[in-house]
Amino acid sequence: MTESTTPAPEPTPAATSPAPEEDPRSGAAILRKIVGGDVVISFLAIIIALVIGGVLIAFADEDVADTITYVFARPTDFLGAAWTAVSDAYIAMFRGAIFDFQADTFNRAVRPITESMTFATPLILAALGVAVGFRAGLFNIGAQGQIILGGIIAAYIGFAFSLPPVLHLFLAILGGALGGALWGFIPGILKARTGANEVIVTIMLNWIAVYLIAYVLTLGKFNASGTGLRSPQVGPNAAYPPLIPDFLVPGNTFRLHWGFVVAILATVFVWWLLERSTIGFEIRAAGANPHAARTAGMSVGRITVLTLVIAGALAGLAATSQVLIDRGSLTAGVAATYGFDAITVALLGRSRPLGTFLAGLLFGALQAGGTLMQSVTSTPIDIVFVVQSVIVLLIAAPPLVRAIFRLPDPDAPPKRARAAAKEAAA
Amino acid sequence: MRVLKIAAVSAAAVMVLAACGEAPPEEGTGDNETTEAEGGDDDAAEDTEAAGPDNSDFKACMISDAGGFDDQSFNQAAHSGLTAARDSLGITIADAESNSDAEFGPNIDAMVQQGCHFVIGAGFLLEDAIQAAAEANPDTNFGLVDSGFSDENFAPVEIENAKPILFNTSEAAFLAGYLAAGMSESGTVATFGGLPIPSVQIFMDGFSDGINKYNEDNGTEVQLLGWDKEAQEGSFAGSFDDQAQGSALGEQFISQGADIILPVAGPVGLGTASVAEGSDTKLIWVDSDGFETTEYGSLILTSVLKHMGPAVEGAITETVEGSFSNEPYVGTLENGGVSLAPFHDFEDAVPQELKDKLAEYEEMIKSGELVIESPNAP
Known part of the structure; x- marks a missing residue:
C-alpha cells in the first residue's frame, strides 16, 4: 500500500537497496496482522460478540425494563426476565438458522439450515473476492459495485434471451462474472498505471454503480413494468435449479439452489489459485512485500490488475445467486449490503478460502436466525448487525481480545529479552 | 479498612436503591403467565384483557420495507393500523422489519410459519414476495398496502387470498x-x-x-x-x-x-x-x-x-369477522380513505x-x- 507503483523495468536504487523498515502503522502492515491472526482470536471474538448481543437483547426487552425498576428490591425477577429474554431470542435464532425442533414436518425442521446456506451464498462469493484482494495487499472496498454490475449483466442475459436449459444459465453466470470483473478491472488498471489509491477508486465506483443501476432500471427493456424499480423476471432456463431434489425431501419448499455449489467450487478455486498456482504465489508475494516481489522480477502492476479482476468476477458471481433464481428479477437493492458484509466475512475468515467459507456460513446463519428471532420474539434484527460489527471490531483489534482473555501476545519478545533491552536502555 | 469501607458504602447504596423501586406483589406475575399465548407476545396478551372482545387466537402480522416501522411516514402509518386492531379487536400481532429486498421472502415465510392468519406487506416493493407467499400458502390471507398484483408481464392479476389496499390520493x-x-x-x-x-x-x-x-x-x-x-x-x-x-x-x-x-x-x-x-x-x-x-x-x-392506519385496521377487522375478500380496498374522499388536512396556522x-x-x-x-x-x- 505504501509503495509507489511506477512501472520500473530496470531496478531502481530503492528496489535494490534493502527494503526500509516498514512503519507498523501502515495499512499493509495492519492488513498483514489481521490476515495473520489466530483462529482462536476469531473464535473468541464471536463469543464476545454473542455475549454483548445477549446484553443488548436483555435491555431491549420490555419485561426486563419493567423488572429493572426494582432490581435491588427483588433481583431474581430481573435476572429471570433477562435470562428468559436472552434464551428465547437465541433459541429462536437457532431454530431459524440450524434446525427447527418445533416444526410439524421434517421439511420445515431442516429448512432453516438450507436458509442459512442460501443467505451465505452471496456472502461467501463476494468475501472470497475481498479475501483475494487482501492477500495481495489490496483493500478492495468495491465488492458492492462489482455485485451490482454483475447483477445487471446476469439479469439482462437472463430475461432478454431465450436459450436452451443449461446453456442459458451458464451464459448468465458468465455474464455476471464478467460484469463484476469489469468493475474490478477499472481500479486495477488505474492503480497499476497511475498509482491511484484503490480504496478511494473502489468506493467511488460503488456510488457510480448505485446510480448506474437506478438509471439502467429506467431503460427500455429493463423497464417493462414502467415503474423503473424492477426488471422483468429471468427466464426459467436462466435460474439456478433447486439444490435439494424433491425425492430427497418430498414436497420441499427450500430456496437453496445450485448457486451454493458455485460458492463451494469458487472456494476450491481460490484455494488452488492462492496456494498452488504461480499467479497465487505472485499475489501472495506482492501482498507480503511488493518491493521484494518487484526485485524478484514480478510485475506488481500486472498482479494488481489481475487480482482485482478476479475479485470482481467473484463478486459478480455473488450477484448471480441473487438474480438468477426462480422468479428472480433485478432491483436497485440487488446488492443489499453484501459488498460491505463481505469485507467483514473476509476479515473473520482471515482471508483464507476455507476460513472465508465458514465465516460466510456463520453470517448466513446469523441472518437467517435473525429473521425468525425478530418475528417470534420481536427482538430487533439490528442486534444481528451489532453482533456482526462487534466481531469485526474485535478481529481488527487482536490485542483487545487477548487482554480480555489474558492471552499472551505471540509477537511480543520473551520477557527475558525485554528485561535485557531495558537494562541496555538504562 | 478499605474492604470495610467498600462494604459499608455498597450496603448503603443497596438500601437507598432498594427504596427507589417497589417490587410488585408476588402473585401478580404468576397470573399473567397463564393467560399468555406465547412467550414473545406478552404485551399483546395483556392488552386483550383490558379491551372488550377477545380474539387472541387470531394473529395479524406485518412486514415493513427497508424504511422500518419507525420511519415517521409510510411504514409507521401502516403499522399504526396493526396496533389499533390489536387494541380494538384483542387480536395477537407480530411484525418484522426488512433491511433489504432479500429479506422480504424469508420474513413473510417466518410469519406464515408462526401461524399468522393475516399477513400484510407494507409497500410496493413487497409485491412479488407477497404474491409468491400467497400462492404457496392458500390457507393464509394476505394484504398488500399501496400496490396491486401483476403477473410476469406486469398485467394486473387477482389472487384469491390476497387483498390490495390502495388509495386514490x-x-x-x-x-x-x-x-x-x-x-x-x-x-x-x-x-x-x-x-x-x-x-x-x-x-x-x-x-x-x-x-x-x-x-x-x-x-x-x-x-x-x-x-x-x-x-x-x-x-x-x-x-x-x-x-x-x-x-x-x-x-x-x-x-x-x-x-x-x-x-x-x-x-x-x-x-x-x-x-x-x-x-x-x-x-x-x-x-x-x-x-x-x-x-x-x-x-x-x-x-x-x-389514512393507511384505518384502512389496515379495516382489512384486519374484515378478516377477523370471517368476511375476507380479495377485492381491493380503494381509499377515496367519499369513503374517507384520503382527505385534506386542516389548515392549522393558515386557517x-x-x-x-x-x-x-x-x-x-x-x-x-x-x-x-x-x-x-x-x-x-x-
Whole structure:
C-alpha cells in the first residue's frame, strides 16, 4: 500500500537497496496482522460478540425494563426476565438458522439450515473476492459495485434471451462474472498505471454503480413494468435449479439452489489459485512485500490488475445467486449490503478460502436466525448487525481480545529479552 | 479498612436503591403467565384483557420495507393500523422489519410459519414476495398496502387470498393543488417525488389537475414545476430517505420562484422543510398531517392525508369477522380513505371564497360528478 507503483523495468536504487523498515502503522502492515491472526482470536471474538448481543437483547426487552425498576428490591425477577429474554431470542435464532425442533414436518425442521446456506451464498462469493484482494495487499472496498454490475449483466442475459436449459444459465453466470470483473478491472488498471489509491477508486465506483443501476432500471427493456424499480423476471432456463431434489425431501419448499455449489467450487478455486498456482504465489508475494516481489522480477502492476479482476468476477458471481433464481428479477437493492458484509466475512475468515467459507456460513446463519428471532420474539434484527460489527471490531483489534482473555501476545519478545533491552536502555 | 469501607458504602447504596423501586406483589406475575399465548407476545396478551372482545387466537402480522416501522411516514402509518386492531379487536400481532429486498421472502415465510392468519406487506416493493407467499400458502390471507398484483408481464392479476389496499390520493391532491394555486403569490408552485412509482405519481397527477382547474376557473397562469402529467416525467429524489436530496430540490425550486412545494417523498420532505424555513416558502405535506408529525408545523399549509392506519385496521377487522375478500380496498374522499388536512396556522390566511370552492369540489368528487383522471389511479 505504501509503495509507489511506477512501472520500473530496470531496478531502481530503492528496489535494490534493502527494503526500509516498514512503519507498523501502515495499512499493509495492519492488513498483514489481521490476515495473520489466530483462529482462536476469531473464535473468541464471536463469543464476545454473542455475549454483548445477549446484553443488548436483555435491555431491549420490555419485561426486563419493567423488572429493572426494582432490581435491588427483588433481583431474581430481573435476572429471570433477562435470562428468559436472552434464551428465547437465541433459541429462536437457532431454530431459524440450524434446525427447527418445533416444526410439524421434517421439511420445515431442516429448512432453516438450507436458509442459512442460501443467505451465505452471496456472502461467501463476494468475501472470497475481498479475501483475494487482501492477500495481495489490496483493500478492495468495491465488492458492492462489482455485485451490482454483475447483477445487471446476469439479469439482462437472463430475461432478454431465450436459450436452451443449461446453456442459458451458464451464459448468465458468465455474464455476471464478467460484469463484476469489469468493475474490478477499472481500479486495477488505474492503480497499476497511475498509482491511484484503490480504496478511494473502489468506493467511488460503488456510488457510480448505485446510480448506474437506478438509471439502467429506467431503460427500455429493463423497464417493462414502467415503474423503473424492477426488471422483468429471468427466464426459467436462466435460474439456478433447486439444490435439494424433491425425492430427497418430498414436497420441499427450500430456496437453496445450485448457486451454493458455485460458492463451494469458487472456494476450491481460490484455494488452488492462492496456494498452488504461480499467479497465487505472485499475489501472495506482492501482498507480503511488493518491493521484494518487484526485485524478484514480478510485475506488481500486472498482479494488481489481475487480482482485482478476479475479485470482481467473484463478486459478480455473488450477484448471480441473487438474480438468477426462480422468479428472480433485478432491483436497485440487488446488492443489499453484501459488498460491505463481505469485507467483514473476509476479515473473520482471515482471508483464507476455507476460513472465508465458514465465516460466510456463520453470517448466513446469523441472518437467517435473525429473521425468525425478530418475528417470534420481536427482538430487533439490528442486534444481528451489532453482533456482526462487534466481531469485526474485535478481529481488527487482536490485542483487545487477548487482554480480555489474558492471552499472551505471540509477537511480543520473551520477557527475558525485554528485561535485557531495558537494562541496555538504562 | 478499605474492604470495610467498600462494604459499608455498597450496603448503603443497596438500601437507598432498594427504596427507589417497589417490587410488585408476588402473585401478580404468576397470573399473567397463564393467560399468555406465547412467550414473545406478552404485551399483546395483556392488552386483550383490558379491551372488550377477545380474539387472541387470531394473529395479524406485518412486514415493513427497508424504511422500518419507525420511519415517521409510510411504514409507521401502516403499522399504526396493526396496533389499533390489536387494541380494538384483542387480536395477537407480530411484525418484522426488512433491511433489504432479500429479506422480504424469508420474513413473510417466518410469519406464515408462526401461524399468522393475516399477513400484510407494507409497500410496493413487497409485491412479488407477497404474491409468491400467497400462492404457496392458500390457507393464509394476505394484504398488500399501496400496490396491486401483476403477473410476469406486469398485467394486473387477482389472487384469491390476497387483498390490495390502495388509495386514490389524486382526489385529495387535486384539492391541495387547487388550494396551492389559490394561495401562491409568486404564481409558481412545485412538487417532487421520492421514486417514480404509481403510488407517488398519483399525488403529483392530482396536484397538477387541481392547479389547472384553478387556472381555468380564474383565468390565472399558476405554473407547476417538477411534474409534467402528460409526459409523466418530473423531479424525483431517488429515494425515500435521502434528506440532502430534499434540500437540494427545495433550493432549486425556491430559486425558480416556487412559494409552495409538495414533496411526495416521506422523510425526504424534511430536507425541503429545512431550506424552506426562513424564506416565504410553504409546504404541503403528504401521508400524515405534517403539522402534527413534523417540527415544521408553521410552514405547513395543509397535508394530503392517506389514512393507511384505518384502512389496515379495516382489512384486519374484515378478516377477523370471517368476511375476507380479495377485492381491493380503494381509499377515496367519499369513503374517507384520503382527505385534506386542516389548515392549522393558515386557517385565517386562506380566503373564505377559496375554502367554499374547495368544499364545493370536494362534494363534486364525492358524488362522482368530478372524476380526477390519472394513469396511476388504482
